[in-house]
Amino acid sequence: xxxxxxxxxxxxxxxxxxxxxxxxxxxxxxxxxxxxxxxxxxxxxxxxxxxxxxxxxxxxxxxxxxxxxxxxxxxxxxxxxxxxxxxxxxxxxxxxxxxxxxxxxxxxxxxxxxxx
Amino acid sequence: xxxxxxxxxxxxxxxxxxxxxxxxxxxxxxxxxxxxxxxxxxxxxxxxxxxxxxxxxxxxxxxxxxxxxxxxxxxxxxxxxxxxxxxxxxxxxxxxxxxxxxxxxxxxxx
Numbered sequence: 001x002x003x004x005x006x007x008x009x010x011x012x013x014x015x016x017x018x019x020x021x022x023x024x025x026x027x028x029x030x031x032x033x034x035x036x037x038x039x040x041x042x043x044x045x046x047x048x049x050x051x052x053x054x055x056x057x058x059x060x061x062x063x064x065x066x067x068x069x070x071x072x073x074x075x076x077x078x079x080x081x082x083x084x085x086x087x088x089x090x091x092x093x094x095x096x097x098x099x100x101x102x103x104x105x106x107x108x109x110x111x112x113x114x115x116x
Numbered sequence: 117x118x119x120x121x122x123x124x125x126x127x128x129x130x131x132x133x134x135x136x137x138x139x140x141x142x143x144x145x146x147x148x149x150x151x152x153x154x155x156x157x158x159x160x161x162x163x164x165x166x167x168x169x170x171x172x173x174x175x176x177x178x179x180x181x182x183x184x185x186x187x188x189x190x191x192x193x194x195x196x197x198x199x200x201x202x203x204x205x206x207x208x209x210x211x212x213x214x215x216x217x218x219x220x221x222x223x224x225x226x
């Protein structure tokens with residue numbers, strides 16, 4: 001069964017450093033997403049990406065965040081200067097069509113980011 | 117604002133049916149109702165979705181009220197592996213954004 005894969009599974013970084021979280025979505029999917037979940041809290045939407053551009057983003061997704069699909073297969077989330085409050089589990093997801101309308105989104109297992 | 121209301125927690129015994137309720141009284145006519153679940157230490161997992169008619173798949177059934185203001189996710193025979201947080205989500209934007217609430221923590225007892 002196809003799956004969304006994320007690397008690394010756990011990333012520890014120092015405050016102020018840049019991190020790149022990587023995701024390989026399911027190959028025929030067209031919509032890509034990043035969500036995050038701070039420990040003990042709910043899953044929060046960060047950004048959606050379609051046709052090589054951001055289609056929607058949340059208030060959390062400020063100038064410190066960026067996304068890219070550099071080579072047609074990988075989908076990355078970059079945090080330019082990490083803060084302690086960026087510590088969370090980050091989930092990548094993809095869907096064949098718009099997930100809010102009539103299809104399912106497939107989520108990866110997540111990258112646990114710890115900022116120290 | 118998730119715009120759905122679910123009980124914080126529910127309990128079930130193994131091999132018994134489980135009915136997980138969700139209220140979405142302000143749902144619009146074109147919003148799908150999606151259910152996802154999150155097993156411990158894993159990413160969310162799609163369970164089922166529907167618009168107006170009741171839906172069945174290999175994992176569960178979704179019963180949607182005639183006025184669409186509420187729905188019920190039915191797990192026909194709960195297993196220990198079904199212990200998870202279950203999220204009821206209204207579809208809302210065309211780009212696929214899912215708005216997760218706190219969900220219902222389902223505990224399954226052996």
